[in-house]
Structures are given as structure tokens and as C-alpha cells.
Amino acid sequence: MPLELQWIASSRASCLHAAEAVCRGERLVDSRLADAIAEPAAALEREINAAEIRSADFWQHVVPLSVSIESFSELAETMLRKIGGASSVDELLVETFATKLADVESAALAALPHLERQLSLRGGPLRELWEARGPGLIRRLARLTDESINLARADVILVHPALGGAGQAHLPYQSVRIEAMLTNPLPNLPEVVRLGWLLAQLAFAQSSLAETISTDRVAHVSRLAMLPAVLMAAEEVELAHCDRATLAVACEAWHVSSTENVDRAESLLQWWQWYVDSRPSWTDAVSSFNP
Numbered sequence: 133m134p135l136e137l138q139w140i141a142s143s144r145a146s147c148l149h150a151a152e153a154v155c156r157g158e159r160l161v162d163s164r165l166a167d168a169i170a171e172p173a174a175a176l177e178r179e180i181n182a183a184e185i186r187s188a189d190f191w192q193h194v195v196p197l198s199v200s201i202e203s204f205s206e207l208a209e210t211m212l213r214k215i216g217g218a219s220s221v222d223e224l225l226v227e228t229f230a231t232k233l234a235d236v237e238s239a240a241l242a243a244l245p246h247l248e249r250q251l252s253l254r255g256g257p258l259r260e261l262w263e264a265r266g267p268g269l270i271r272r273l274a275r276l277t278d279e280s281i282n283l284a285r286a287d288v289i290l291v292h293p294a295l296g297g298a299g300q301a302h303l304p305y306q307s308v309r310i311e312a313m314l315t316n317p318l319p320n321l322p323e324v325v326r327l328g329w330l331l332a333q334l335a336f337a338q339s340s341l342a343e344t345i346s347t348d349r350v351a352h353v354s355r356l357a358m359l360p361a362v363l364m365a366a367e368e369v370e371l372a373h374c375d376r377a378t379l380a381v382a383c384e385a386w387h388v389s390s391t392e393n394v395d396r397a398e399s400l401l402q403w404w405q406w407y408v409d410s411r412p413s414w415t416d417a418v419s420s421f422n423p
Contacts, residue, residue: 134267135266135267135270135283135284135285135286135331136284136285136286137262137285137286137287137288138285138286138287138288139255139259139288139290140199140287140288140289140290141248141251141252141254141255141290141312142198142199142251142289142290142291143241143247143248143251143292144198144199144237145195145196145198145199145289145291145309146240146244146247146251146291146292146294147169147236147237147240147241147247148191148194148195148198148233148236148237149195149291149292149294149298149309149311150165150169150173150240150292150294151169151172151173151176151236151240152191152195153294153295153298154166154169154170154173154174155173155174155176155177155180155187155191156187158295160294160295161293161294161295161296162243162244162294164243164244165240165243165244165292165294167243168239168240168242168243169236169239169240169243171239172232172235172236172238172239173236175232175235176229176232176233176235176236179228179229179232183225185215185216189215190211190215192302192304193210193211193214193215193304194207194208194211194233195289195300195302195309196287196289196302196304196305196307196309197210197211197214197305199287199289199307203230204229204230204231204233204234205226205227205230207230207233208225208226208227208229208230208233209221209226211229212225212226212229214304244292247292250292251290251291251292251312254290254293254312254313254314255290255312257313257314257315258290258310258312258313258323258324258327261322261323261324262324262327265324265369265371266324266327266328268369269324269325269328269362269365269366269369269371270283270328270331270332270335270365272364272365272368272369273328273332273335273358273361273362273365276361276364276365276368277361277414278339278341278413278414278415280339280340280341281332281335281336281339281341281414282335282339283331283334283335283338285306286306286307286308286331286334287305287306287307287308288307288308288309288310288327289307289308289309289310290309290310290311290312291309291310291311291312292311292312293311293312293313294311295311296311296313296317297311297313297317297318297323297326297385298310298311298387299311299326299327299330299386300330301330301331301333301334301351301354301355303333303334303337303350303351303354306334307334308327308330308331308333308334310323310326310327310330317385318381318385320372320373320378320381321372321378321381321382321385322371322372324371325362325363325366325371325372326385326386328362328365328366329358329359329362329382329386332354332358332361332362333351333354333355333358336350336353336354336357336358337350337351337354341414341415341418342354344415344418344419345418353418353421355388356388356396356400356421357418357421359379359382359383359386359388359400360374360379360400360401360403360404361404363378363379363382364404364408374404375401376397376398376401379396379397379400379401380397382397383396383397383400403417403421
């Protein structure tokens with residue numbers, strides 16, 4: 133059954149995506165946007181810290197939820213329930229977050245007044261390329277790993293390219309977010325391959341293999357284990373190469389974290405090469421994976 137994607141160009145998710153990047157200390161490529169949201173993003177981050185909420189948890193829920201929830205109060209309340217359960221929902225905290233989220237959006241839209249129309253136009257090239265090359269990439273991925281690495285449907289949230297190329301998988305929401313780039317910032321690593329990697333993480337999390345991994349590690353393992361797999365699938369459909377140089381570029385460009393004194397690209401390549409040479413079951417390969 134072919135993968136069904138719903139493409140959603142979201143100005144609100146774009147505003148929050150940019151604010152999350154600012155809160156992480158990343159540099160936005162558009163100085164106007166960076167200047168506009170610096171203060172409201174910092175104010176929002178202070179409230180997140182004051183509420184003793186992990187910043188990563190806050191953004192992992194609030195960005196994908198923002199696509200379907202119009203009211204900021206409802207968005208804040210739903211996010212709090214997702215993170216801490218019903219007991220974590222405090223009316224004052226809900227309104228505080230609602231106000232800060234609205235401030236971020238207002239500031240961002242003032243800097244990008246034509247954002248919604250631009251997003252619709254920007255999403256075209258990536259969608260066309262995915263429709264032409266994406267299905268083949270996903271088929272090769274399943275053959276290289278396990279047929280259970282399959283995905284029936286997902287939402288692709290298109291956001292403003294605040295970072296000049298970025299994306300994230302939202303495992304609990306069957307969605308990914310990706311910056312709508314008009315061209316590939318890295319010629320040897322097309323954005324359609326990044327999208328394949330993000331969708332592969334959803335497929336991994338849905339498969340029976342994820343049940344063999346502790347819940348708190350599924351996201352981390354899926355990000356790393358699916359990276360060389362997707363690059364190999366991309367190589368077989370002539371979109372990219374699966375070698376150390378490309379892995380290193382992907383780790384850097386796709387913000388794959390690394391611990392001190394660990395060459396992430398080299399360790400991933402060694403694990404993948406062992407898998408290709410030994411051909412254990414994908415379940416055994418994942419079980420032995422120690423990123």
C-alpha cells in the first residue's frame with residue numbers, strides 16, 4: 133500500500149519552529165525574523181523554565197499540535213496534558229503560555245507578513261520531487277531493513293526555512309516538520325532524502341521492532357539507525373551516497389547529536405557495514421545498536 137502524505141503549510145507552526153530554534157541558541161538565516169522574535173521567544177523560554185518543563189518536551193508537543201488547534205489557550209492546555217497529565221493543567225499557567233505563544237506568533241508574522249502565501253508556493257518543489265522519487269526510496273528502505281518498516285500515512289508540516297534547512301519527526305503525532313526549501317542547500321544531500329529520513333523514523337516507531345526498545349530510547353535510536361539505512365536506499369535510487377563523507381555531512385546538517393570523543397559518522401558507518409556484511413535480522417541489528 134503506497135504511503136499517503138498530507139501536506140500542510142502552516143504559518144503558526146513556522147512561527148513556533150523559529151522560536152524553538154532561537155530558544156536552542158541557533159542562528160536564524162533571516163535577521164529580521166531573528167530580531168523580531170528574540171524577546172518574545174526568550175520570555176516564553178523563561179515561562180517554560182519557571183514551570184519546570186523540559187524545553188524539548190514543550191516544543192515536541194506544541195509545534196505539531198499547533199497545526200490543528202486554533203485557540204492558543206486550548207493549545208497550551210492540550211500541551212500541558214500531554215506532558216504531565218490532567219493534574220498538570222493550571223488555569224493561570226494555561227493563560228500565561230497562551231499569551232506568550234500569541235506574542236511569538238504576532239512578532240513573527242510582523243516580520244513575515246506574506247508567510248502563508250509564500251509557504252504554499254515553497255512547498256511545491258519538495259512535494260513534486262517526493263512524488264517522483266520518494267516512493268522508490270521508501271520501498272528500497274523496507275527491503276534493506278525489514279518489511280515492517282512501513283508507513284501507511286503521515287502529515288508533512290511545511291514550515292518557513294528559518295534555519296536554511298531543518299526538520300524533525302514527531303513520533304506521537306504521526307507527523308514530520310520540514311523547512312520548505314526552494315533548492316537543496318547541500319547539492320549532494322537533497323532535501324527529499326532528509327524527508328525520507330524523517331518519515332523513516334515514524335515507520336520505525338510504528339514497527340514491532342520499536343517494542344524491543346525502551347520507550348524513552350525509541351526516538352533516539354530511530355534517528356540514528358535509520359540514517360545510514362536511508363542513505364543506502366538513496367544511493368540505490370541515485371539520490372545520494374552512503375559513505376563516511378555523506379554521513380558526516382548528514383550528521384551536521386540534520387543536527388544528529390554526538391557525545392564527546394565519538395565520531396558519529398564513523399560509528400554509524402561501522403555498524404551499517406557490519407549489518408550489510410553479516411546480514412543478521414533487522415531486529416538483531418537494532419538490538420545490538422549502541423549509538
